[in-house]
Amino acid sequence: MSLAVGVIGTGMIGQDHIRRLTRVLSGAEVVAVSDIDRTRAGQAAPAGAEVFDTPQALIRSDKVQAVLICSWGPAHEEQLLDCISVGKPVFCEKPMVTSEAAALKVIDAEVAFGRRLVQVGFMRRFDADYRRLKAVIDGGTLGLPLMYYSKHRNASVPEGLYTSDMPLNDTLVHDADISRWLLSDEIASVEVRLPRRSRQGGELRDPHLVLLHMASGAIVDVEISVNIAYGYDIRGEVSCEKGLAALPNRPAPVVSDQFGIRQAIPEDWRERFIEAYDQEFREWIVAAGQGTATGPSAWDGYAATLVADAALRAVTSGGREEIAMRDKPALYDTAAKVAAA
Numbered sequence: 001m002s003l004a005v006g007v008i009g010t011g012m013i014g015q016d017h018i019r020r021l022t023r024v025l026s027g028a029e030v031v032a033v034s035d036i037d038r039t040r041a042g043q044a045a046p047a048g049a050e051v052f053d054t055p056q057a058l059i060r061s062d063k064v065q066a067v068l069i070c071s072w073g074p075a076h077e078e079q080l081l082d083c084i085s086v087g088k089p090v091f092c093e094k095p096m097v098t099s100e101a102a103a104l105k106v107i108d109a110e111v112a113f114g115r116r117l118v119q120v121g122f123m124r125r126f127d128a129d130y131r132r133l134k135a136v137i138d139g140g141t142l143g144l145p146l147m148y149y150s151k152h153r154n155a156s157v158p159e160g161l162y163t164s165d166m167p168l169n170d171t172l173v174h175d176a177d178i179s180r181w182l183l184s185d186e187i188a189s190v191e192v193r194l195p196r197r198s199r200q201g202g203e204l205r206d207p208h209l210v211l212l213h214m215a216s217g218a219i220v221d222v223e224i225s226v227n228i229a230y231g232y233d234i235r236g237e238v239s240c241e242k243g244l245a246a247l248p249n250r251p252a253p254v255v256s257d258q259f260g261i262r263q264a265i266p267e268d269w270r271e272r273f274i275e276a277y278d279q280e281f282r283e284w285i286v287a288a289g290q291g292t293a294t295g296p297s298a299w300d301g302y303a304a305t306l307v308a309d310a311a312l313r314a315v316t317s318g319g320r321e322e323i324a325m326r327d328k329p330a331l332y333d334t335a336a337k338v339a340a341a
């Protein structure tokens with residue numbers, strides 16, 4: 001039997017996930033949609049899906065077994081808490097929430113419910129290249145990881161909608177999460193350096209250089225450039241005691257012609273991570289069908305939120321901002337073992 005999914009937020013990524021669940025993957029059916037823009041919801045709804053006036057009505061509907069949240073970040077908290085209150089598995093696009101207090105509310109609700117329901121959309125963990133990179137590091141032949149260089153480059157971001165805080169509270173969350181996962185470590189403190197501003201983004205503060213100090217002493221250096229014009233370019237290289245391990249350049253045909261030898265660069269995240277999103281949802285469909293979640297957890301969403309908050313503080317203070325995490329509830333220890341198995 002197909003998993004009956006309700007989708008909240010039918011913008012860019014909501015539509016892409018509806019396409020994925022409807023036309024690419026098996027095991028799920030989009031039976032309901034909702035968006036504050038009802039017209040957009042109606043246009044995005046696959047044949048036979050019901051358009052709900054409010055996310056709350058969709059979440060409570062008997063038709064809906066599992067929920068996919070693709071609304072804007074500040075709306076996620078209320079929608080997540082509603083899903084947990086009715087015990088429905090929920091996939092929430094990043095950022096899970098936009099404040100520490102909200103993240104703790106989600107964790108407390110899930111822990112009180114007693115079973116994992118929340119998966120956060122950190123799709124890099126499902127990318128085959130990142131998984132092979134992690135396997136090399138975990139294998140231990142290169143010794144301990146000492147430094148990780150993470151490059152996050154977007155061709156452009158929507159003018160006016162993407163504001164100067166967003167490289168740190170919307171984009172950095174991916175690099176923060178993948179650093180914790182790749183290095184099996186926690187982020188203890190954060191520094192931010194602001195280089196000369198790129199004229200590509202007008203008044204937008206861009207680029208950013210972020211240093212993540214890991215609990216082990218390893219350091220992650222993150223470049224976030226969101227208006228770099230040439231394409232969507234994600235890179236990663238881990239420097240270990242006895243060697244390096246890096247993401248390969250994106251496999252793409254090498255074209256030789258009268259202009260030289262070149263490889264295409266993805267335009268945006270949809271192209272670069274298309275297979276990762278597919279795999280992310282394959283695994284989610286299986287877990288949600290069993291009434292739970294196994295991918296990146298609310299705890300991972302909480303950790304990324306703390307990093308975003310600390311990075312924003314670091315811009316103001318110019319110094320190194322510490323991160324204090326609460327003790328990890330047992331619910332997330334078990335989940336980590338399942339996810340790693």
Ligand SMILES: NC(=O)c1ccc[n+]([C@@H]2O[C@H](COP(=O)([O-])OP(=O)(O)OC[C@H]3O[C@@H](n4cnc5c(N)ncnc54)[C@H](O)[C@@H]3O)[C@@H](O)[C@H]2O)c1
Nearest residue numbers: 009010011012013035036037070071072073075093094095
């Ligand atoms: N994992 C990734 O790589 C990735 C990539 C892109 C976007 N995202 C995340 O996905 C989310 C959506 O991004 P997007 O690019 O699709 O944005 P978008 O603006 O294209 O779409 C968001 C949609 O949500 C709707 N919406 C907003 N608040 C709502 C509410 N309270 N209830 C119902 N609908 C609401 C809007 O009307 C809009 O249609 C964001 O959190 C974003 O950070 C993740």
